[in-house]
Amino acid sequence: MIMSPTTNLSLSILLLLSLTASSSDISILFDFITNLTNTQTLNWDTIPPPLCVGNFSNWTAVLCRDGHISGLQLESMSLSGPINAPVLAPLNLFSLSLANNSFSGPFPADINKLTRLRRLFLSHNNFSGSIPDKAFNGMTALKEVHLANNGFVGKIPSSLIRVQQLSNLSFQNNQFEGKIPDFWQEGLLANFSNNRLRGAIPDVLSYEDASMFSGNLGLCGHPLSPCPKIWYRKTAFIAAASAAAAIALISILLLLWRRRRTRPLRYQKSVNQFKNEATKTENINAIHNKTEDQGKIQFVRSGRERFELEDLLKAAAEVLGSGSFGSSYKALLLTGKPYVVRRFKQMSNVGKEDFYYHMKKLGRVTHPNLLPLVAFYYNKEEKLLISDFVENGSLASHLHGKRKPDQPGLDWPTRLRIVKGVARGLAHLYAEFPSLALPHGHLKSSNVLLDGAFEAVVSDYALTPVINRDHAREFMVAHKSPESMQSDRVTRKTDVWSLGILILEVLTGRFPANYLRSGRGPGADLATWVNSVVREEWTGEVFDKEMGLGRSCEGQMLRLLKIGMCCCEPSVDKRWGMDEAAARIEELKEREGDEDYSSYASEGEGYSSASRAVTDDDFSFSKAS
Numbered sequence: 001m002i003m004s005p006t007t008n009l010s011l012s013i014l015l016l017l018s019l020t021a022s023s024s025d026i027s028i029l030f031d032f033i034t035n036l037t038n039t040q041t042l043n044w045d046t047i048p049p050p051l052c053v054g055n056f057s058n059w060t061a062v063l064c065r066d067g068h069i070s071g072l073q074l075e076s077m078s079l080s081g082p083i084n085a086p087v088l089a090p091l092n093l094f095s096l097s098l099a100n101n102s103f104s105g106p107f108p109a110d111i112n113k114l115t116r117l118r119r120l121f122l123s124h125n126n127f128s129g130s131i132p133d134k135a136f137n138g139m140t141a142l143k144e145v146h147l148a149n150n151g152f153v154g155k156i157p158s159s160l161i162r163v164q165q166l167s168n169l170s171f172q173n174n175q176f177e178g179k180i181p182d183f184w185q186e187g188l189l190a191n192f193s194n195n196r197l198r199g200a201i202p203d204v205l206s207y208e209d210a211s212m213f214s215g216n217l218g219l220c221g222h223p224l225s226p227c228p229k230i231w232y233r234k235t236a237f238i239a240a241a242s243a244a245a246a247i248a249l250i251s252i253l254l255l256l257w258r259r260r261r262t263r264p265l266r267y268q269k270s271v272n273q274f275k276n277e278a279t280k281t282e283n284i285n286a287i288h289n290k291t292e293d294q295g296k297i298q299f300v301r302s303g304r305e306r307f308e309l310e311d312l313l314k315a316a317a318e319v320l321g322s323g324s325f326g327s328s329y330k331a332l333l334l335t336g337k338p339y340v341v342r343r344f345k346q347m348s349n350v351g352k353e354d355f356y357y358h359m360k361k362l363g364r365v366t367h368p369n370l371l372p373l374v375a376f377y378y379n380k381e382e383k384l385l386i387s388d389f390v391e392n393g394s395l396a397s398h399l400h401g402k403r404k405p406d407q408p409g410l411d412w413p414t415r416l417r418i419v420k421g422v423a424r425g426l427a428h429l430y431a432e433f434p435s436l437a438l439p440h441g442h443l444k445s446s447n448v449l450l451d452g453a454f455e456a457v458v459s460d461y462a463l464t465p466v467i468n469r470d471h472a473r474e475f476m477v478a479h480k481s482p483e484s485m486q487s488d489r490v491t492r493k494t495d496v497w498s499l500g501i502l503i504l505e506v507l508t509g510r511f512p513a514n515y516l517r518s519g520r521g522p523g524a525d526l527a528t529w530v531n532s533v534v535r536e537e538w539t540g541e542v543f544d545k546e547m548g549l550g551r552s553c554e555g556q557m558l559r560l561l562k563i564g565m566c567c568c569e570p571s572v573d574k575r576w577g578m579d580e581a582a583a584r585i586e587e588l589k590e591r592e593g594d595e596d597y598s599s600y601a602s603e604g605e606g607y608s609s610a611s612r613a614v615t616d617d618d619f620s621f622s623k624a625s
Helices: 007-019 023-033 085-091 158-162 229-257 269-278 282-289 309-314 352-363 395-400 412-432 469-475 482-487 494-508 526-535 551-567 578-586
Strands: 062-065 068-073 095-097 119-121 126-130 144-146 151-154 168-170 175-178 189-191 196-200 218-220 316-322 327-332 338-344 373-378 383-388 448-450 456-458
Touching: 023 068, 023 085, 352 373, 395 448, 395 494, 412 448, 412 456, 412 494, 412 551, 412 578, 482 494, 494 526, 494 551, 494 578, 526 551, 551 578
Parallel strands: 068 095, 095 119, 119 144, 126 151, 144 168, 151 175, 168 189, 175 196, 196 218
Antiparallel strands: 062 068, 316 327, 327 338, 338 383, 373 383, 448 456
């Protein structure tokens, strides 16, 4: 046990520096806790052989990932003393938790030196004082900030607004005052209850439960009582302006492909008010400098409604989002039919003839679980792909987005049905494109749409032949696979890996880190996390509680988990093919009782090293309830 931080820790450091490969990391850890009190509960006086082994740590409170320190979980240890956060910067920690201790004084200084930190937990301490407004500047990877049950005062730092991936805030039971910043991050979950906040609740938080804002006498707006009339008018004006700007934006973008000067568009009066401002932007200047193309919309399916580019320009437009390939818009034609128009800028690696050929080939693909391409528009610099609008949005939005209070999550039968639909769609793509290395190439939850019956409709498939190679390597999901990351190659089994990640995402409700890595460096993925959890016999903790953990469906959920892990096998030779993966998924039922599956876990080579720990006998549901 650590009896004297000054003497014993110094001796340990000297020993570790000479005997371990991770001496610099260990030295950093000791530097961090040197001035802390009550560290005797740590086992850091022993010499680890080494500290991190894969995703496992030989030291208490140290989290490991791929053989490196990924986080510190110094919780509930009665720790106190000065927090030297900058000393941890070389470790590139993903998470830091000092929750439920006895820390006091101001917010830790220079904590934004931890630029790769994703999760910060400081709840249930005795921190006090105001937090500097720039406290979170530069923390671009930050997702969660937990400061609940402290004594913080002053305004909520506006630097959090600039954190793009922010998804969870716990600021309750403090004395924060002033207005809630104008958060814009979709899907943000936040608890501001029991503070001294006032003003209107930001629109992006309006679907939170009212309890998240209770105990603040000055807050107003949904889900609390309406704001005074003057605030309401201001909010309504801003909302109307935003909507008009969105419509103006789509009109500006579509002007890029206009073949000739047309008569003024019949937009609402509010749009015209913003048009003058829009023409001053850099985008419109670029548009004027482009050479107008003389092409027309090319339809690839018979028996479909025909329209011209001018009809799209007249359509009511809504910006749906912007992805790694380009922007997407919903266009409602005067006929009442909605379409999705996707704008691609990274398709200049093929000529017009080859592009036309591939688009027409895509137009012949017909399957209920594949989004049909309706038409396309070709321009040398940019292209438009037009498809049907799918009303229930993406699978990603249902798994990770913010829901209304009365909107239920996806239950197990629905998730199983979605996975089966995805597998059927992929199997059809593999049959349609037997010579294509990546029949999909970009399979992820945001590219799985849900129709009115919550059936899966897969989109953005078979675009590899027309996507610029460098852009594909940077952003396409297939190039996040182990084989691409290690040797820059993809195979017919690469889409199977993407399917496996999707299955694990559906079962766990966790957003895969694979989707977020725009670079090509190594990093842990969802499969690594799942494998580490089941090896610790915490299998019940793997499953998303929102889908319902009834005893009658546990066996089938386990089977799907094993299928997902076999699909995620790092070794391409050991990984299942698409046919086998689709067949295994098709065998699954919503609940037990229809067939004997006891032999499923003992089918020899069917379960590879990635899931070797995942047999029925190894699973434990003792912590699931």
